[in-house]
Amino acid sequence: MTQRAWDRPWCASFNVENLEQKVEVVGWIRRRRDLGGLVFVDLRDRTGIVQLVFETEMLSYGEKLSPEDVVRVEGTIRRRAEGQANPDLPTGEIEIRVSGCEVLTSAETPPFVVEDDTNASEELRLKHRALDLRRPKMVSNLILRHRVVAEARRFFDEMEFLEVETPILTRSTPEGARDFLVPSRVHKGEFYALPQSPQLFKQMLQVAGVGRYVQIARCFRDEDLRADRQPEFTQIDVEASFITEEDIFFLIERLFGCIFPMVGIDPPETFPRLSYAECMERFGSDRPDTRFGLELVELGPQCEGCGFRVLESAAEEGRVKGILLPGGADYSRKQLDGLAEFVKPYGAAGVLWFKLTADGVGSPAKKALGEDGCRRFLEAAGAGEGDLLLVVGAPERVVFAALGALRVHLAGERDLIPKDRHDFLWVTDFPLLEHSPDDDRYFAMHHPFTAPLPEDEALMESDPGVVRARAYDVVMDGVELGGGSIRIHSAQLQRQMFAALGIDAAEADERFGFLLEAFRYGVPPHGGIALGLDRMIMLMAGRDSIRDVIAFPKTTSASCLLTEAPSGVDEDQLKELGLKV
RNA sequence: GGGGUCGUAGUUCAGCUGGUUAGAACGCCGGCCUGUCACGCCGGAGGUCGCGAGUUCGAGUCUCGUCGGCCCCGCCA
Secondary structure, three states: OOOOHHHOOOHHHOOHHHOOOEEEEEEEEEEEEEOOOEEEEEEEEOOEEEEEEEEHHHHHHHHHOOOOOEEEEEEEEEEOOOOOOOOOOOOOOEEEEEEEEEEEEOOOOOOOOOOOOOOOOHHHHHHOHHHHOOOHHHHHHHHHHHHHHHHHHHHHHHOOOEEOOOOOOEOOOOOOOOOOEEEOOOOOOOEEEOOOOOHHHHHHHHHOOOOEEEEEEEEEOOOOOEOOEOOEEEEEEEEEEOOOHHHHHHHHHHHHHHHHHHHOOOOOOOOOEEEHHHHHHHHOOOOOOOOOOOOEEEOHHHHOOOOOHHHHHHHHHOEEEEEEEOOHHHOOHHHHHHHHHHHHHHOOOOOEEEEEEOOEEEOOOHHHHHHHHHHHHHHHOOOOOOOEEEEEEEOHHHHHHHHHHHHHHHHHHOOOOOOOOOOEEEEEOOEOEEEEOOOOEEEEOOOOOEOEOHHHOOHHHHOHHHOEEOEEEEEEOOEEEEEEEEEOOOHHHHHHHHHHHOOOHHHHHHHHHHHHHHHOOOOOOEEEEEEEHHHHHHHHOOOOOHHHHOOOOOOOOOOEOOOOEOOOOOHHHHHHHOOOO
């Protein structure tokens, strides 16, 4: 029998090549099928299941087993009876005739059935995560994640990157997401912050001459959650010296070429590149899903003097664009009202629609525009009979947000997204700065160390809003997988950047002084990228929630149902920290 | 911070315009069964309708509040 635990076979490791072997297996009872004089039991571990057979003198042992009991059994591998093989199971041709059985622990009835098609709510699954993680789908997500990380480490090692750990207890650097703060006991009234990303440290490492840095890094942001956003998440964090955008693109394209084939996705050797401006104009999004059409069409010129005041003023003061939905003329009034509602959270007043049918044009704007006026819009969009044109007129950022979201919504509703297609692309030439109307100042769109495009540098002072950045995102199927930039390494340029951001020398020194100081002693040109590991695994596993690929995720209210974190603490603990609540 | 939606046996749900004993399926318990793999058949137990107020003769159902899950907007350099 087995000598070492490490040599003991996994449940799903058996097949017809093991016939007649005496084996010992351990695992959890998945299901019992008691036929009276014969009991079948499925035994499960993380690799899968194997069927145990209890008969004759072992019958009484089998009868006592219930789901999730932990057992060790001995037995002999044998071929299943003629015609009794289960083709759905890797171990379906064999079974273990049990000759010895020890219940290591018996389990209470679980709150839900531990199987892939469990109908347990996510809330219940999170409360009983250990049970949930026994489900084959969840196990396979954990395994996939492990393999991706292992492959990424192998890849970066081969590319001569150095993995360096950066601090979890670090310094708050506002401008960005809200920080998680950790009170200091030694320095009462002062706080550490958990890193939103290892940004400053990885740049320090370039000054240090590491040259090529990588880290599978946990990051923390105290912002509201979403299906694809958790307060702590993992990045594949990359930074390198003496490189350009082209080197980063090459690196990541190579990396994806190693990773995505694990799930049967073959990325192209090089990814298409689209400028930020083009993305916004064509897709209304800086992370476009290019797997389907429905591109935005320009309708500004058609609005001019069209006679419909609403459109005229929208075109003058903002933008008017539309989406042509081929065959969409079958949308009912109710569905169209639904689309108008859909668009409202993005700031649009509604959606103006035009239908082209055999009977002519249908539109709420027909009265104002007339049949011919409506046709001008339909023609501009290239509409044919049976098509639907949806139009939004509003300030530019609203038009993009509303139509960008509507486009994805329509594609889902009409099932226009090819299942087996996956699109990768680079989005480039992001704006360097973003104007905030509320604060009437500029914020760094990426972060304050992002370099401007050389040809735009001259505009830093005169017209900072139009300066483009040496920043890039990698996008897959409409999901932002990561982003990065070439950094500023010139003190002069950095001063200009701070000036544009309204950060004076004293403030810059207080916030980032340690990095700026390091830069004075020989900073190499450098740049990098950070990839969202959780999202990447989510896409690879074909899930639509990041929680399914994180072992112990938090709920949308940022609590952990398993540990009930966050929780109150003792008065003593607070006192030691000099805190009052 | 805002909007939407859900909360009823262990679980997933049904429960109409407020009405008498709150149902189903799966699971669980007991019995029968030697080739099942969602085993089958027979029987049984199991409910503070999230919590708290209110309206009403009467509330799972209506109203308000509150807690929790999920989705979205804002936010996320």
